[in-house]
Amino acid sequence: MKLTRSFNRSLWAFHFNSGSCNGCEIEIVAVITPRYDPERFGIKLVGTPRHADVLIITGPVVKKMKDRLLRVYAQIPEPKVVMCVGTCGISGGVFYDSYNLEGPVDEVIPVDVYVPGCPPRPEAIIHGVVTALTKLERLQEGKP
Amino acid sequence: MIGSWELALIVLSAVIVTVYGIVVGLFLLGIDRKLAAHMQARVGPPIRQPFIDLRKLLIKENVVPDNAIAWIFNLAPVVALASSIVILLYLPIGSIYPPLGAYGDLILVMYLLTIPALCMVAGGFASGSPYASIGAQREMVTMIAYEFPLAIVVVAVAWRLAAAGIQDPFTLGSIAAHPIWSVAGPLGIVGGLLLLLVMAAVTPAELSRIPFDTQEAETELAGGLLVEYSGKNLAMFSLSQGVKTLVMAAIVVAIFIPWNISSLVLLPEGVALVADLLFFLGKVILVMFFSVSLVRVAMARFQINQVVSVFWIYLGLIGLVGLLLLMADAALPAAGVII
Amino acid sequence: MSEGEGKKAPYTLPIGPTHPALKEPVMFTFQMEGETIKDVDFAPGQTHRGIEWMGMRRNPVQIVHLTDRICGICGVVHTLSFCLAVEQIAEIEVPERADYIRVIVHELERVQSHLLWAGVAAHELGFDSLLHLTWRVREQAMDVIENITGNRVNYGIVQVGGVRRDITPEQHPLIEECLTTYEGLLSSLLDLFLDDRSIHMRCRDRGILTYDDAVHLCTVGPTSRASGVNMDLRQDYPYAAYGDLDVRAILPDQYAGETRGDVYDRIVVRLLEVGQSCGIIRQCLSEMPAGEITAEPKIAKLLAVCKKAHGEAIGRVEAPRGECLHYVRMDGKESPTSWKVKASSYSNLMSWIPMLRGEQIADIPIIVASIDPCLSCTDRVAVIRGGRRNILTKEELHRLSVEATRRLQA
Amino acid sequence: MTGTILTPEEVVDRFSAKFGTGIQEASIREKREGKKKIPHYTIWIELDRELLRPAIQALIEIRYPHLSVIAGNDLGDSIRLVYIFSIQYGEIRSEYMVTLAVTLPKDDLFVPTISDLIPGAVFGEREKQEFFGVTVTGIPDGRRLFLPRDFPEGVYPWRRDETGIPDSMIRDLWASKRPTDRPAPPVEEKEACEIEGGEEKPAEPRGKGEEEGSQ
Amino acid sequence: MSSLPMIPELLRQLMRKPATNLFPAKYLPPSVTEFLHSVASGKAHLTPPVKTPPKFRGKIEYQKDGCIGCGLCVKVCPSHAIELLPETKRIRIWVDQCIFCSQCTDMCPKGGLRMTDEFLLATEDRYEENLIVE
Structure with a gap:
């Protein structure tokens, strides 16, 4: 399967909350509102993983959510990009030790782009998209 | 019998119309998104975004769920797209006479219009997801709901034209050639306006747009009918969505605003053709803006029973009043009453 | 009526935990008949992180930042009620100026939270333009909050003993400007939400919670006020600077002349509270006393004071969603021995059952959203432990990573 | 919303008059905040398990209370449940918190349900069943609330004894994939300062002694 | 339009400028990598984020x-x-x-x-x- 540039310009995102505090959720919704509006880059939030190209995950993975996260990840058709938004999904952050967390997101599924911040500002999330795009472009040029 | 030359012409024009329908349909979707975004104080996507989305969907993996009935699941989008394109062949585009105009009329178009919807129902049921099944049920209910006012519009217009002694009142060609406004008197014009209103309300339902998008309701059914679709199949559905937008707008244009530049201003033939096409596009965009874009950003979604009551009670009544007015309009001059 | 509606056999419809209608994970099971809901059951606890347990292993200064992240929307209320409890145990007297700054941030949070809710509710109804509109105007409150606290969400401004940052005179005009905007916007927002025919159709008489149910199910905040229960901690049990301000609970009959306890009334209450909050902030700004902003600026000393404290106490505040309560018990150790968080949604979740019974599928999103559920608040306590076997082994993880690289390079 | 407004003292008096020695301890705590220092009160009552239901009945006679939450402590050989109510809400500045605390010995861990008196209590009672292992007799809906069905029996997360969360269940997220062999960057030679406080390993805030001491 | 108060508001907004902050650029450049390079070398302008x-x-x-x-x-x-x-x-x-x-x-x-x-x-x-x- 050849990844073309049109993939980069039409990223549909599915948002998955794997146990976050809602802070990142709000900022993700804030991103789609008029002040930031990523639809100008062709990005939109979709309601089902089947339509998605990007999986946006927030929060450390709670045990109960792990299976669902894996299932959602499997449901997204190839090719796909995984973005982990917010410190606690990246490394646990403030929830650094617990008995009911499965670990940072990258212990469960591979992550392509991390967006640190607690929560990241909306622009930081857009910057995360830009980072993902540069990674895609690099891969499309055949560089590792 | 159709001669071979004529057949070749039809095939050629069908190809042209297909390309035209797809390009203009996607372009309309792009304009719709841009306008909606601007109304919401956003920049919005570039107008060519639907083309990019389509290209992307085509390279994406096409997933068929395990518990789906694969052949129906895969067939539905193809038939939906094909049938929407076929409708276009019966509709006048600008001053071009529809390629199949001689072989079908508005009644046929009405029947054809149900095919894409039926395909979505079949595809929804075949997906094997509870959300898609609920969506499919809702789609059927919606379809039944809006068929009634749509039928009233079609019948009323054709009846009025027939009463005015026009040949083949159901063919779109003759409807376009004899605008209802020029045929009817003042009462009839009021009736016609009511029918236009009904038609404007049927359009978003036909296109499953807010407030009548119960079958796809993202917040309730996670995409409803289309919940399991991805990749190529989803691309087909989004294409047929674009073509249907063009179809519905073209039907409204054909019935209610059929004028062409060339019939008003004398222009050389080639220029007239282009001018008519551009004018037609303008009319289509206008219709789409008022009956799709504006409505979908200005309203909340109805519940399914509200959809039914809106169409059967309110719009049905408005349609009937329009019909009565048109009948009165035709009957009164005939009875010798001068208004 | 049709084939779809004709099928009346009861069936079960599961919704959740990830579903676009639910901004947060919760698992619903509906017993349906056609499109009508016969019965409801739900299982919260999809996002338990064991926050209280973590808190019992950390010191109060660390817990303050943990409480901030119990919930991203109600950041300040959890911190505030935790601090109120600890201050009571350790007998720390909070400076008056800090009380006022706490109230200002608290009310700014209420403004942004209610606007946020209004937008989400509109989205649940499929009315995205209103989502875009409310969130667009909400950004101004976010800017002010960012200016005061240094972050848009998870403010981290409240600390045991006071607040961490002062509101300087240069910030006053900024806040004033924001308040003026909102006071001007309020009437048009009320028009847009409450006069809209399509919203009216979807919200009037939907998801009714009667007065008796509201009282018996212990609901709090706008949810119970919309059912006519006169209950607002800011008037009944004045904490921080609310004793100095004249706050009265907002009930829906003040706008519509009647109380029906439906979704519409909940919109009314929340929108009117935005205006009320603006008034409170204005009053606070003008009456704010000068002085210290914290009882103990030296954090090391503060920790020592907390370490010596013995006893138990309750901190309670009126969050945007209703009463938020923290019970803390400290026994002379660095970390508290008991810490129980009662988020506002914890009290409100039970009200879903009477609200949803007899309604339609289409009403689920708006009714669920109408209590403004905040599940990350509610779920913080319980433990979800090893529910299922770990399906993913190390090899599989490796395989996934390899695939990930391949799929991008393909 | 009508009826006389009681002062906190009157509330306590009513309880002591009604239950006599069944009330082990009753105190009123006052807190004043803001410029005007308007007080608010919390009434703490320790009582026998048998009196819990009658006491709530007595509260309902005063005014239908709002049950905020049921909190609890593990006191070593017993579990103490704290029922936190507020009464007289809706009366300007006259709402009081009333906490009724019952102590339940660990070898006889049960408490009667109050959900017939206050339907909203079911949530809290279900939660106490799973988290403290307290049996709530007569609970209408005894299913687990937050915990999954296959949660190990006999592990109660809020207990501080051997039935609490074992160390094997704890997971350190911060250590995930963190490189451990990263050398410390060189420092310009100055006087290396003493570590204040004499903490041996401050990078490990979970002090071991503290954890053991609390068990 | 009294029953749909949003319509006048929307039409008014259609005539106004969008409220969007164009970070980092209005639309996606043909190549993001190249765009970022040219921003770094001062050839292209990047709209800064909200201050x-x-x-x-x-x-x-x-x-x-x-x-x-x-x-x-x-x-x-x-x-x-x-x-x-x-x-x-x-x-x-x-x-x-x-x-x-x-x-x-x-x-x-x-x-x-x-x-x-x-x-x-x-x-x-x-x-x-x-x-x-x-």
């Missing part, structure tokens, strides 16, 4: 020269992001773990920790050099 307020809490900055290795920051850090390096008596901050609460900067007796304005930290590797402050 951060004066005391914004961004990525942390550490002056290790003044540090006395007292470990107070480690003690108050709520997210276990700071590690004391015993060999050099300095600290190391794992930014991927930092929650930007600014508690350590308040705590530091020597004022060696400071929050900067930098918040665009998205990365492909959470342990990259940029996200380790030492």
